[in-house]
Ligand SMILES: Cc1ncc(C[n+]2csc(CCOP(=O)(O)OP(=O)(O)O)c2C)c(N)n1
């Protein structure tokens with residue numbers, strides 16, 4: 256612990272130039288934020304609106320088109336995954352990022368390639384935006400050896416050391432203590448990497464959420480916790496599961512800087528995430544960022560979302576971040592309808608290629624089932640396949 260504190264202290268000193276840049280001073284338009292100091296931690300800082308709009312163009316045309324392309328790739332990939340699931344090409348569970356595209360691309364734009372990422376089971380889009388090839392992501396969904404996790408992880412458990420995507424977790428909140436531990440390792444060893452850890456709104460009610468935020472704040476760990484608030488945990492509205500449904504406010508309980516941002520605006524997300532990531536990198540301080548975006552379909556591919564009214568479903572269309580960005584780019588003269596269609600055809604071809612690649616790839620051999628369970632051999636470990644006798648003679 257002494258080492259940890261020392262490492263954290265030296266990071267803080269090195270990063271002194273980044274201090275004092277609270278979220279409220281950032282270019283995070285459409286955001287609300289609160290700083291971490293004890294005197295402000297409990298303030299009703301939803302009023303502290305961080306509106307720094309009007310500071311000039313927020314991105315050049317090339318950047319905007321690249322963000323739009325990434326969002327489109329996630330959209331077409333998820334639609335294709337849904338189709339493959341109904342064709343029984345994908346087994347197990349399958350949760351889609353439809354509606355989260357702007358959030359995903361904005362968050363990933365704030366990270367360096369060497370920063371670590373932990374996500375939950377709704378992860379395909381994060382894997383794509385972190386830079387993993389669409390072929391390898393699709394092949395993992397199909398359970399093939401060419402997949403990100405050699406076909407043994409599936410939709411919920413992708414893991415890629417190269418791009419530092421450290422999962423993919425199906426246990427709600429399971430990723431939080433692991434992400435906190437990864438941040439402790441960084442703090443202990445030195446260096447200026449940052450950990451980002453995603454979760455849903457329902458996850459903010461899990462015990463591990465509080466334990467992780469508490470330790471991260473106490474020990475000054477470089478981790479950004481991101482709550483992707485889509486208003487629902489399966490079929491339960493956040494107002495029915497959270498006594499404080501403005502989840503970003505929970506940072507105050509740990510004297511942790513926190514903010515809420517419109518998750519359908521890619522630039523607003525990127526700018527808010529940059530503030531959070533910089534704070535973690537330069538000052539070794541954790542951050543709680545809440546993004547709000549609609550979940551355009553059911554909880555998973557097989558959920559018809561009957562608990563949603565027709566009006567609600569209609570309202571979702573207006574909240575679609577991709578349609579919104581397409582309109583904005585057209586109005587700004589950055590991408591007209593013809594160029595957009597060309598891009599769409601290109602992205603659709605990339606996704607079709609990924610699906611064909613997955614379909615043509617081999618299934619893992621059953622003898623490799625246990626190959627990646629432990630890093631090193633475990634003496635006396637009993638490896639039993641389904642239908643094997645319980646006792647071996
Ligand atoms: C510990 C645990 N409890 C319950 C579940 C079942 N479960 C899977 S997803 C989910 C809802 C989580 O909602 P949220 O955190 O809002 O994420 P979202 O699915 O909306 O992205 C639940 C209860 C689980 N996987 N793990």
Ligand SMILES: [Mg+2]
Nearest residue numbers: 455456487488
């Ligand atoms: Mg949710």
